[in-house]
Amino acid sequence: MTSEDLERESPKLSVVIPCHNEERFIGDSVVELVRYLTDVDWDGGNGRHWEIILVNDGSTDRTASILHDLADRYEHIRVCDYPRAGGQGMALQSGFRIAHGEWVIAFDADLDYKPTHIGEFLKVAADTGADIVVGSPYMKGGEIRNCPPLRLAMSRLANWYFRCVLNLDLSTFTAILRLYRREALNKLLLASFDKDILPEILLKADALKMLIVEAPARMNWYQGKAGKRRQNLVGTAAKALKHIEIGLVENPFFFLKYPLIGSVLLALWLSFAVIWLFTRHFRMTGAGVLADITAAFAAAFAQSPHTLIFMMVAVQTALFLTFFVFVVLQNKLKRETDFIALTRIYGAIQEELRTSTIPRHSRPRI
Numbered sequence: 001m002t003s004e005d006l007e008r009e010s011p012k013l014s015v016v017i018p019c020h021n022e023e024r025f026i027g028d029s030v031v032e033l034v035r036y037l038t039d040v041d042w043d044g045g046n047g048r049h050w051e052i053i054l055v056n057d058g059s060t061d062r063t064a065s066i067l068h069d070l071a072d073r074y075e076h077i078r079v080c081d082y083p084r085a086g087g088q089g090m091a092l093q094s095g096f097r098i099a100h101g102e103w104v105i106a107f108d109a110d111l112d113y114k115p116t117h118i119g120e121f122l123k124v125a126a127d128t129g130a131d132i133v134v135g136s137p138y139m140k141g142g143e144i145r146n147c148p149p150l151r152l153a154m155s156r157l158a159n160w161y162f163r164c165v166l167n168l169d170l171s172t173f174t175a176i177l178r179l180y181r182r183e184a185l186n187k188l189l190l191a192s193f194d195k196d197i198l199p200e201i202l203l204k205a206d207a208l209k210m211l212i213v214e215a216p217a218r219m220n221w222y223q224g225k226a227g228k229r230r231q232n233l234v235g236t237a238a239k240a241l242k243h244i245e246i247g248l249v250e251n252p253f254f255f256l257k258y259p260l261i262g263s264v265l266l267a268l269w270l271s272f273a274v275i276w277l278f279t280r281h282f283r284m285t286g287a288g289v290l291a292d293i294t295a296a297f298a299a300a301f302a303q304s305p306h307t308l309i310f311m312m313v314a315v316q317t318a319l320f321l322t323f324f325v326f327v328v329l330q331n332k333l334k335r336e337t338d339f340i341a342l343t344r345i346y347g348a349i350q351e352e353l354r355t356s357t358i359p360r361h362s363r364p365r366i
Contacts, residue, residue, distance in 0.1 A: 012049035013037075013118065014101030014182075018091030020057040022109035023066055025222065029111045030054070030070050030077070036115035037076075043122060052077045053095045058085030088176070089197030093190050096180075104180045110222040113177040121179040121215055130213035131184035132205055134170060135177030141216030142172075148221070158243055162199055165247035165254045168206055170214055173199050177217050184210050186350070187343050196242050203250065207336050208343060252328040256321050263318040270311035277304055 015033060019026055030052065036042065037050045054067045056079060064081060071077045080094045092106060103125070105118060113135060121133040137144045138159060144152060155174065162173035174195065187208060192200045205212055248255055277300035285292055301308050 012051065012101045013043070013122075014095075014099035014104045015050065015052045015118075016055065016092060016095030016099060016104060016106045017052065017109055018055050018057055018088050018095065018106075018176075019059060019063050019067060019109045020085055020091070021059045021061045021063055023059075023062040025110045026054070026063060027066055027070065029107075029109055030074075032111060033107070033115050034074055034076075036118070040115075040119065042115075042119035050076060051099075051101065053099055054079050055091040055095045056081040057087070057091040058083055087194035089190070089192040089194045089200075092176075092197055093193075096185055096190070099182065102182055104182055104185055106176050106178055106180075108176055112219045112222055113175075113217055114220070117177060117215075117217060118179075124213060124215045125179060125181070128213045129211060130179075131181045131210040132201070132212045133179040134172060134202070134212060134214045135175050135179075135217030136170070136172035136214045137175065137217050137219045138171040139214055139216055143216075143218040144221070145219065146221040147219070151221075154240075158240070161243065161247060165251040166199065166203065167251065168202060168212070170202065170212065172214065172217075173202060175217065175219075177219075184208075187347060189339065189342060189346060194242070195239050196246060199243070199246055204339060207339060249328065249332060252325050256325055260318065260321040260325065263314050263321060267311060267314035267318050270307060270314055273304075273307050274300065274311050277307065 015037075017026075017029070033052060037052075052074070054070065054077060056064045056067050067079045067081070071079045078098070080098060082094070095106070096104060103122065105121065107113060107115075117135060121135070124130065124133050136142050138156070147155075158174050159172055162168075163171065166173065176198065178201075184205065188201060188204045190197060190200060190204070202212060253260075278296050281299035281303075282292060282296035285295070287295075297308075
């Protein structure tokens with residue numbers, strides 16, 4: 001079945017699965033997905049067509065050959081293949097780009113989250129009109145099983161951190177399990193190449209005033225990948241730093257409010273101390289007001305030099321932090337404004353291409 005055939009069979013569901021060195025379990029995962037999509041009434045009897053897009057993110061094991069064997073075996077499976085690993089973000093972008101489904105859902109290759117979430121999330125979307133349904137193991141009704149304690153602690157910490165800094169009413173920001181309306185997904189103009197794509201999606205969707213709804217998700221940690229994950233400590237640390245950077249850019253006041261408030265209060269307190277010292281030493285000598293002021297400050301500095309030095313440092317720190325927060329927030333506002341403008345331009349171009357009489361094969365790729 002060609003991509004043109006798939007595109008004509010609409011509406012339908014696209015399942016996107018990033019794969020990097022997943023030879024141990026991708027075959028079983030795909031068989032389980034196909035069985036669910038084929039045998040279970042996951043769309044209330046509407047008979048939607050479906051496709052599975054397997055993205056080979058530069059695997060160095062037998063993953064690529066397994067994916068192509070699966071595509072040969074099942075007519076509804078397509079493979080997106082590139083030789084150099086780019087990360088989860090690149091894999092998801094690649095899968096999203098070629099997905100034809102009215103709805104697009106993403107899973108991990110080991111199916112930590114089972115296919116039953118497909119029907120559940122589609123029902124949530126139908127009931128709420130959501131543009132994005134976020135699978136959350138941390139909300140009421142969600143569950144995590146068999147996850148190593150360290151991994152679970154890191155996940156909880158990351159999601160707590162994003163809840164604090166991103167000001168979105170969600171409990172989970174890092175789970176790949178999400179259902180997207182394709183029209184909404186096409187507007188996001190994604191740029192991230194690794195796991196930071198997950199918070200990026202939510203931030204951009206929120207900027208465009210899309211409806212984001214959480215639904216309970218149940219994750220069962222696949223034990224066979226524990227050894228693989230232990231080898232990625234450096235990568236995990238890099239991702240943690242990237243998450244911190246996202247929070248700093250999106251909400252700098254979260255990090256700087258206490259240093260800023262503390263430096264301002266300290267500067268005020270020391271300023272009062274300097275004023276008190278100055279008034280004690282100020283005398284009208286007839287030498288001129290400027291000379292009297294200079295003499296008073298000189299006497300105050302001679303009596304308590306550390307007070308004036310600390311005051312100057314505190315004032316400079318408070319000013320620096322204030323301007324830093326202002327600049328970051330100004331850049332954030334400009335970035336969001338530019339993103340909304342680019343989204344509108346992109347949408348206008350897409351609409352023009354849809355209504356154009358230019359043959360499809362002659363149109364530019366956007």
